[in-house]
Amino acid sequence: MANTSAPLLSQxxxxxxxxxxxxxxxxxxxxxxFELSQIQQIILVGLASTFDSxxxxxxxxxxxxxxxxxxxxxxxxxxxxxxxxxxxxxWDWDGGFKGKSVISEFDLECSSSFLRGLPTSTFYVGxxxxxxxxxxxxxxxxxRKQLLFFTTLAMSITGISIYFSSNIWIYAFLKFxxxxxxxxxxTYVFVLISERVSAKxxxxxxxxxxxxxxxxFMSLSGISYLFRHxxxxxxxxxxxxxxxxxxxxxxxxxxxxxxxxxxxxxxEEACKQRLLGISIYLVAFKRNSLKDLFIRKxxxxxxxxxxxxxxxxxxxxxxxxLAVRDIKVNIYLSEALNAVVELPTFVITPILLEKFSRRSSxxxxxxxxxxxxxxxxxLSLFGMTNTAFALELASxxxxxxxxxxxxxxxxxxxxxxxxxxxxxxLRQALFVAGACSPIIxxxxxxxPSLSFAAFGIAMAGLGLFxxxxxxxxxxxxxxxxxxxxxxxxxxxxxxxxxK
Numbered sequence: 001m002a003n004t005s006a007p008l009l010s011q012x013x014x015x016x017x018x019x020x021x022x023x024x025x026x027x028x029x030x031x032x033x034f035e036l037s038q039i040q041q042i043i044l045v046g047l048a049s050t051f052d053s054x055x056x057x058x059x060x061x062x063x064x065x066x067x068x069x070x071x072x073x074x075x076x077x078x079x080x081x082x083x084x085x086x087x088x089x090x091w092d093w094d095g096g097f098k099g100k101s102v103i104s105e106f107d108l109e110c111s112s113s114f115l116r117g118l119p120t121s122t123f124y125v126g127x128x129x130x131x132x133x134x135x136x137x138x139x140x141x142x143x144r145k146q147l148l149f150f151t152t153l154a155m156s157i158t159g160i161s162i163y164f165s166s167n168i169w170i171y172a173f174l175k176f177x178x179x180x181x182x183x184x185x186x187t188y189v190f191v192l193i194s195e196r197v198s199a200k201x202x203x204x205x206x207x208x209x210x211x212x213x214x215x216x217f218m219s220l221s222g223i224s225y226l227f228r229h230x231x232x233x234x235x236x237x238x239x240x241x242x243x244x245x246x247x248x249x250x251x252x253x254x255x256x257x258x259x260x261x262x263x264x265x266x267x268e269e270a271c272k273q274r275l276l277g278i279s280i281y282l283v284a285f286k287r288n289s290l291k292d293l294f295i296r297k298x299x300x301x302x303x304x305x306x307x308x309x310x311x312x313x314x315x316x317x318x319x320x321x322l323a324v325r326d327i328k329v330n331i332y333l334s335e336a337l338n339a340v341v342e343l344p345t346f347v348i349t350p351i352l353l354e355k356f357s358r359r360s361s362x363x364x365x366x367x368x369x370x371x372x373x374x375x376x377x378x379l380s381l382f383g384m385t386n387t388a389f390a391l392e393l394a395s396x397x398x399x400x401x402x403x404x405x406x407x408x409x410x411x412x413x414x415x416x417x418x419x420x421x422x423x424x425x426l427r428q429a430l431f432v433a434g435a436c437s438p439i440i441x442x443x444x445x446x447x448p449s450l451s452f453a454a455f456g457i458a459m460a461g462l463g464l465f466x467x468x469x470x471x472x473x474x475x476x477x478x479x480x481x482x483x484x485x486x487x488x489x490x491x492x493x494x495x496x497x498x499k
Contacts, residue, residue: 053217122179148192415478
């Protein structure tokens with residue numbers, strides 16, 4: 001009797017033709033249509049980015065320097081007086097409520113810029129350590145879905161606990177924990193989504209979680225404005241409690257990546273998802289670990305170059321919203337506009353990815369964004385506030401596009417077996433930039449808008465390193481290091497022939 005347990009390829013019984021079918025080709029064929037079930041899964045998984053966004057930018061509102069007014073006008077003038085140089089009895093916070101901001105509640109108004117920016121910095125330091133720790137976990141140890149569930153749940157629970165913090169040091173420590181837990185959230189979201197769609201739909205599908213990320217930023221502005229007269233702790237509750245509830249739905253209804261299931265030998269489970277319309281032909285798989293990224297020169301070089309580019313992108317993206325306070329515009333309006341200008345990037349990015357090469361898009365975008373930041377600094381020196389703010393929006397706009405472009409680029413540069421690990425490592429550069437951004441932004445309090453020039457120079461200069469990366473436009477995702485090397489070799493050969 002023939003062995004019926006052997007995997008078969010549908011629509012053929014010719015053994016010789018099986019060598020022409022790989023798991024990658026099968027997945028690309030079966031996911032060629034963008035169906036409603038895929039959209040539902042993408043939205044469900046992508047909502048984690050919404051809550052991650054709120055935790056990233058929440059200190060823009062909760063740790064803002066509140067407004068104040070004079071009580072004794074004989075020794076106090078709000079236009080010229082420094083509250084640190086007059087008695088505490090001569091002035092008071094607007095509304096007479098100390099709990100409006102972390103600055104006022106913990107009496108940090110006369111503290112150093114380092115101490116005022118400590119919670120934000122510790123968040124990004126925690127993200128650095130969290131990213132390194134998560135990168136140590138092999139891709140095959142947990143599933144994409146399980147890692148996303150546990151990290152999002154831990155982030156939300158820690159956010160709720162901030163409500164009970166009694167001093168700046170406990171608050172900063174809890175921010176460190178939130179950063180540690182939330183570090184890999186967007187990585188897991190992006191990798192899980194990118195592995196569930198074909199190369200044809202990837203540029204558009206991967207923009208959906210970015211849209212949800214921006215909606216989180218926009219909703220945060222609304223929540224902060226709604227509770228502007230309440231305690232800053234309420235803002236943490238309003239963002240963390242819904243995140244905890246979301247985790248229940250994520251655990252119950254999210255589906256694991258078919259590529260990850262295949263690499264774990266769970267092809268039957270992948271088929272049950274009904275994402276694959278045909279039976280699976282098992283492809284030999286060699287497990288790879290973190291050390292392969294350092295042993296293989298091409299992988300190490302790519303990792304290093306992308307980290308440099310992401311450092312410049314992170315300084316611009318995370319630093320500009322903090323520095324905008326120095327242009328003397330309404331904080332709620334400015335941050336809301338920063339969030340709004342991100343929305344068009346999710347329409348423009350797929351166009352750039354489909355019409356132009358990855359490298360040229362990254363390089364041109366970073367030069368435009370860097371120039372906008374430097375011009376913002378120059379114009380603010382001449383008192384052209386409105387024009388400077390418009391250029392700030394342009395710089396932030398380019399920073400968002402840069403982030404979108406590099407997110408897709410990173411997925412295509414590395415194979416499935418190390419994609420989670422490499423994406424986590426590369427995001428560490430973003431978190432380093434986030435940790436440095438509050439310190440650089442604080443320079444603007446002494447030299448108006450100088451931080452914009454610093455962010456612009458970093459984005460333009462470091463973005464040029466994209467010229468050292470290979471082009472990946474139109475390529476399918478590889479599953480192993482060997483397959484990635486073979487694909488790159490074939491692609492380079494075809495490019496040489498075209499020349």
